[in-house]
Amino acid sequence: MCPDFQNDFGVTSYISFLDSLIDHPDDVKHLRKKHILRNLLGSDEEVAQLFNEIGTDLVPNNAIYRVLKSKIEDHCQTMWKKRVAKFFHEHFSRPWTILPFIGVLLGLGMTAAQTWYAANSSTPPCEALLEYLKAHRY
Known part of the structure; x- marks a missing residue:
């Protein structure tokens, strides 16, 4: 790299952030429905596998998406939302x-x-x- 080059690790941080969101093909499906992700590979399984493989050895800047991650965690930690989501997932699949x-x-x-x-x-x-x-x- 050039000596005057400054890297904030934006791309690797974004890929690492998406890797933290995507574990299963259902996660890819949900992100596609919300128009956050486009799938040009074919199947959601391939996309999930790609992110799980590509995000293993990345060096992200964790400060970039810290606020967004905390908002997502706060949303997921609300007990009644978890219970309602679990109920709908189990009974209304x-x-x-x-x-x-x-x-x-x-x-x-x-x-x-x-x-x-x-x-x-x-x-x-x-x-x-x-x-x-x-x-x-x-």
């Missing part, structure tokens, strides 16, 4: 699994509404039934 969940929520909501209306009606249900039966002479 396929798009069709959310439909029964919505059905259960609707059923519970309708049951709660029916219970509330039965408990807070102006006339007790038995009296209303007796009045109806008397009116129709059963």
